[in-house]
Amino acid sequence: MEKDAAHWIRLADQQRRSGSHESALRFYSRSLELDRTAVTGWLGQVQMLVQLGEYPQADVWAKKALEVFPQHGEILSAGAQARCRMGSLTEALAMSDASLARPGESAFRWLVRGEIIVAQGGRGDDHCFDKAQILDRDWLVPLEAAAACLFHKCPAKALRRAQEAVERAPSSPLCWYVQGDCQRRLGMESAATKSFARCLELAPEHLGARARLAESGGALGGLSRRLGRLFGRK
Amino acid sequence: MQCFSCGFNVMPGSTACGRCGAHLALAAAPIPITPPRAGPFAKRFLPGWWAFNRRLAPLLLAIGLRESALPALALPMEVVVRPLIGIVQRPVSWLPGVPFLVAGQRAPGWLLLAVWIAVMLLALLLHGLPVIFMLLIGGALALHAASALQATGLPSRSVGARLAGIVTSAVVLLALFYVPLAWGAMRVIGGSWWLAPVYVPRNAPPLAAGEIIWLDHSARPQPGDLVVTFQPRTLRRVRALEGQEVLMVNGVLLVDGVPSPWQSDLRPLAEGTRFTVPDGRCFVLLPESYAPGEKPPERPPLPNGGSDWRDREAMVRIVLGQREILSDVANWLPLTALIEGRIVGRSYPVTRFGRIE
Numbered sequence: 001m002e003k004d005a006a007h008w009i010r011l012a013d014q015q016r017r018s019g020s021h022e023s024a025l026r027f028y029s030r031s032l033e034l035d036r037t038a039v040t041g042w043l044g045q046v047q048m049l050v051q052l053g054e055y056p057q058a059d060v061w062a063k064k065a066l067e068v069f070p071q072h073g074e075i076l077s078a079g080a081q082a083r084c085r086m087g088s089l090t091e092a093l094a095m096s097d098a099s100l101a102r103p104g105e106s107a108f109r110w111l112v113r114g115e116i117i118v119a120q121g122g123r124g125d126d127h128c129f130d131k132a133q134i135l136d137r138d139w140l141v142p143l144e145a146a147a148a149c150l151f152h153k154c155p156a157k158a159l160r161r162a163q164e165a166v167e168r169a170p171s172s173p174l175c176w177y178v179q180g181d182c183q184r185r186l187g188m189e190s191a192a193t194k195s196f197a198r199c200l201e202l203a204p205e206h207l208g209a210r211a212r213l214a215e216s217g218g219a220l221g222g223l224s225r226r227l228g229r230l231f232g233r234k
Numbered sequence: 235m236q237c238f239s240c241g242f243n244v245m246p247g248s249t250a251c252g253r254c255g256a257h258l259a260l261a262a263a264p265i266p267i268t269p270p271r272a273g274p275f276a277k278r279f280l281p282g283w284w285a286f287n288r289r290l291a292p293l294l295l296a297i298g299l300r301e302s303a304l305p306a307l308a309l310p311m312e313v314v315v316r317p318l319i320g321i322v323q324r325p326v327s328w329l330p331g332v333p334f335l336v337a338g339q340r341a342p343g344w345l346l347l348a349v350w351i352a353v354m355l356l357a358l359l360l361h362g363l364p365v366i367f368m369l370l371i372g373g374a375l376a377l378h379a380a381s382a383l384q385a386t387g388l389p390s391r392s393v394g395a396r397l398a399g400i401v402t403s404a405v406v407l408l409a410l411f412y413v414p415l416a417w418g419a420m421r422v423i424g425g426s427w428w429l430a431p432v433y434v435p436r437n438a439p440p441l442a443a444g445e446i447i448w449l450d451h452s453a454r455p456q457p458g459d460l461v462v463t464f465q466p467r468t469l470r471r472v473r474a475l476e477g478q479e480v481l482m483v484n485g486v487l488l489v490d491g492v493p494s495p496w497q498s499d500l501r502p503l504a505e506g507t508r509f510t511v512p513d514g515r516c517f518v519l520l521p522e523s524y525a526p527g528e529k530p531p532e533r534p535p536l537p538n539g540g541s542d543w544r545d546r547e548a549m550v551r552i553v554l555g556q557r558e559i560l561s562d563v564a565n566w567l568p569l570t571a572l573i574e575g576r577i578v579g580r581s582y583p584v585t586r587f588g589r590i591e
Contacts, residue, residue, distance in 0.1 A: 029265070036261045037238035054272050055284065067257040069239045087287020090294070121292045152288070 005035035012044055017140060018203075019174040021051040039069055043108075046078040050085060051147075058082035073102035077112040084116050085151070092116050107136035115148040118157065125149075129161060139169035146178050155185035173203035180212060294319060320382075321406045327382040328411055330374075334384060350377050361431075362446050362582030375412065379403035429578065432462065438469045440590060446582035447590065449575030455516055457489070458496060460577040460590060463518075467574065470518035471496055474511050482507040516573075 012027030025048035032041040042065035049058035062079030069075055076099035084092035096113050114128030129145045143165040149158035159182035165175040180195030192212070199209040235246050239256035249259045272280070321327050326336050331347030334340075357370035379400045434445045440460075441447060455461050455472045463470060473496060474480050474489045481488040487500055500519065511517045579589045 029268070032265050036263070036265060053281070056276070056280070057272060064260065068261050070255045072239070085288075086284045087289075087291045089288075089291040119288060119291065 005031040005038050005041065007031075008034065009038070009040050009044065012048075016044070016048070017172070017174065019177070019208075021048050024048050025052065036068070039065075039072060039075070042068065043074050043078055046075065046082070047108075050078065050081050053085075055082045055086045059086070071098070071102060073099045073104060074106055074108050076102070077106075077109045081112045081115060084112070084119050089116060089119055092119075105135055107132040107138075107141045110135065111141060111145055111148070114145060115152070118149055118152045118154055125157070133164070137168070139165045139172060139175060142168070143175055143178055146182065150178070150182060150185070155182045158182045159186060171202060173199045173206055173209070176202065177206065177209050177212075180209065184212065290319065318402060318406055321403060321410065327384075328407075330378040330381040333381055346377060346381050350374055350381075353377070359584050362433075362444065371412075375404050375407065376400065378407055378411070382407060430575075431581065432467075441469065441580070444583075445580055445586070447580050448578045450578045451575040455573060455576050457494075461518065462574045462577065469577075472516050472518050474517040476511050476513050476515055478517075479510050480508070480517055 008027045008031035012024045012031065015021075015024035015027060025045065028041050028044035028048060031038060032045060035041065042061070046058050046062045046065060049055075049061060059079060059082045062075055062082060065075045066072065066079065076095050080092040080095035080099060083089075083095060093116055096109070096116055099109050100113065110128045110132035114125040114132065117123070117125040117128060129142070132141050132145065142161040146158040146161035146165060149155070149161060159179065162175065162179040162182050165172075166179050169175050176195050176199035180192045180199060183189075183192035183195055196209040196213040199206055200213065203209070235244050235248070236242070237244050237251035237254060237256050237258070238261060240251060240254040242251055242253040244251050244258065250257055324333075326332050329347070330350040331343040331345070334343030334346060353370055353374040357367055357374065360370065361367045380403075382403045383396070383399050429448055429450050431446050432449050434441045434443060434447060437443050449462060455475075457472055457475060459472045461470050461472055462468070473487065473494055478490050481491070482500065482505055485500065485505070487494045487497055496519075577590050580586055
């Protein structure tokens with residue numbers, strides 16, 4: 001059976017939903033190799049590069065994609081996201097403005113707008129994230145909003161979005177993992193432990209959750225041991 | 235043939251869509267299956283730089299908001315703070331023309347870069363003419379500042395604001411780019427921390443009036459080095475170092491019993507002169523004014539200081555102040571106190587560029 005671009009994009013989406021951004025990036029690239037006129041491939045490639053922290057590369061690929069699809073709203077937003085992560089907020093805002101001015105609406109445009117507002121430390125991010133969730137009921141939208149808030153060191157905002165993602169997709173280990181990460185950063189150790197444990201139940205091979213659980217278990221275990229010694233227990 | 239971006243019917247063979255401008259050739263170009271990734275250097279250092287940028291960015295935006303709230307403060311903040319932070323924040327502005335290239339404006343970018351390089355080269359060629367040199371460097375700096383301003387995103391609110399922005403950018407670039415560049419060039423050329431140009435005001439063979447020589451202030455002179463002394467500035471050649479025995483026999487200068495390679499202008503030394511150079515001093519004489527092996531020409535006895543730069547009164551004052559001095563043109567100089575530096579080479583005129591032996 002011959003594998004076409006749509007097949008690789010499907011695989012990439014699956015990997016993206018499981019949190020394997022590296023594999024997703026490879027599959028998006030494969031799809032692009034077969035069909036360079038598929039905007040999903042270009043967009044996914046840029047989004048995965050951003051998720052992997054390769055911002056200059058994401059910026060370059062966003063520019064390449066914009067040559068093929070001039071003024072494409074989502075690609076403009078993806079470029080804005082890369083710029084935002086590199087700290088060029090003025091340019092990111094300008095690109096986001098341009099993307100929102102394009103006809104049509106999409107969750108990703110509002111997601112990026114919300115992230116830029118979070119990076120600015122301004123208000124109005126809730127409105128943008130809510131708008132994104134209204135436009136797309138997929139659980140990936142609140143989860144990516146949570147990841148963006150976490151990146152910009154706003155774990156309280158991130159937790160709210162992560163909880164929404166968990167409500168929408170309770171069987172997704174990635175949602176539980178991100179929620180646990182938010183809770184851990186907020187100092188909610190027991191809740192974080194439960195979230196990581198749930199993630200491990202759903203995906204026993206999830207290395208991140210296992211490591212986090214070991215960390216929190218080690219810290220708590222150490223503390224309980226010390227308290228036990230303090231009160232004379234061996 | 236249809237544009238895959240907007241669906242417009244384009245002429246076969248077109249490289250771009252006539253309606254949306256989509257790059258049709260790029261869509262057909264092969265794409266590497268391995269996605270581009272950052273190198274180890276970028277992975278190590280860039281995240282910290284981005285984190286710094288992300289912390290700085292809200293501050294910049296806050297300044298922008300304050301500008302709109304307080305128009306009276308807008309100009310100084312705009313023209314001083316934004317170029318300052320913008321240039322530091324964006325390394326792309328450190329090279330002239332590159333901000334235009336990055337912005338996709340290829341023609342002005344390349345033109346600016348080419349003109350800047352041409353002006354800098356011209357300035358280097360003509361650095362012996364101070365006024366022209368300063369004008370050329372000023373022009374190059376102005377071009378560079380205008381280019382950097384493009385990267386900082388300063389809006390051209392008024393001509394005054396733009397000019398003030400260029401001045402601020404020029405000052406920042408001077409400190410960030412030109413001074414380190416000059417320092418680095420000196421390090422490369424001379425290998426010393428203290429290499430500096432010196433203008434030669436009068437003929438002093440082997441130097442001619444109007445030339446520019448480079449003095450290495452930090453290097454310890456070695457026998458054979460041409461050195462310049464302090465106040466008055468005189469040109470001397472080091473013949474022997476501390477602890478070496480100098481002997482004049484049959485018109486030949488012997489250093490530690492071996493004939494010195496520099497046997498010219500030995501007139502100040504009488505036949506049979508014998509001494510040991512004291513510690514912390516070196517023995518210097520006038521430099522030879524003729525090629526090695528050539529017979530020294532007959533010259534009148536040093537009118538007005540002869541082949542050095544000083545006037546006779548100043549020379550006499552120095553002579554009286556130094557007891558070790560043998561004559562007006564030969565003396566023992568303290569290695570550090572009286573020697574300004576070792577001559578490394580000549581940079582102007584360009585036709586005589588090179589080392590001075």
